[in-house]
Amino acid sequence: MIQTTICCGKCGSTALRKNGHSKGKAKYLCTACRHQAVFTPAxxxxxxxxxxxxxxxxxxxxxxxxxxxxxxxxxxxxxxxxxxxxxxxxxxxxxxxxxxxxx
Ligand SMILES: [Zn+2]
CATH class of the missing domain: 1.10.10 (Arc Repressor Mutant, subunit A)
Structure with a gap:
């Protein structure tokens, strides 16, 4: 089983939701601090x-x-x-x- 956990790069929170995509990669929005980026996996x-x-x-x-x-x-x-x-x-x-x- 492969489990990838994506964390916010700013606050480290895992409370993320998808927010569109950029260059073929999903963009995420951190619901905790509203930081938005292409978060890389672990x-x-x-x-x-x-x-x-x-x-x-x-x-x-x-x-x-x-x-x-x-x-x-x-x-x-x-x-x-x-x-x-x-x-x-x-x-x-x-x-x-x-x-x-x-x-
Ligand atoms: Zn955050």
Whole structure:
């Protein structure tokens, strides 16, 4: 099953309704903040989530805690942990990402 969740790019709300289309893609209107745009599916949001997961893995946070914090599936966290373990130089850097505050 493929489930795509589209969120508002401005407020992150999922309360959207279709509002015409542009260049063959559906435009959406956020009913929460009235922002209107062609919202892309989950890809950018997932990339941000995975970046946060990798950051937490560097901080030695347990996988189940990462699941609670980010909402990413534990198997995905395990996959990312395995991937980052293969790159110890990258994991040791722990570069600060702009705008990615730890909450
Ligand atoms: Zn919105």
């Amino acid at each position: 890809a950018p949001r997932k990339a941000a989530q995975y970046a946060q997961v990798e950051k937490l893995l560097v901080e030695r946070v347990s996988q189940r805690a990462i699941v609670r914090l980010t909402g990413v599936s534990r198997m995905t966290v395990a996959k990312l942990a395995k991937k980052s373990a293969g790159q110890p130089a990258l994991a040791a850097q722990a570069k600060p990402a702009p705008g990615a505050g730890v909450g």
